Amino acid sequence: MTSATLVKCACEPCLCNVDPSKAIARDGKYYCSEACADGHAGGSKGCGHTGCNCHG
Numbered sequence: 453m454t455s456a457t458l459v460k461c462a463c464e465p466c467l468c469n470v471d472p473s474k475a476i477a478r479d480g481k482y483y484c485s486e487a488c489a490d491g492h493a494g495g496s497k498g499c500g501h502t503g504c505n506c507h508g
Contacts, residue, residue, distance in 0.1 A: 476489045
């Protein structure tokens with residue numbers, strides 16, 4: 453069993469770490485959710501993951 457290498461979500465205030473093979477990739481960066489990948493368009497807050505209240 454191999455352990456995944458996690459990277460921090462590219463959304464600056466986001467606290468999440470993501471597996472690049474499962475992350476949402478945009479412009480060579482990895483994001484934990486569509487909300488983060490879209491830069492929290494429309495003022496959306498949070499990525500839906502427990503304890504994280506990031507926003508763009």
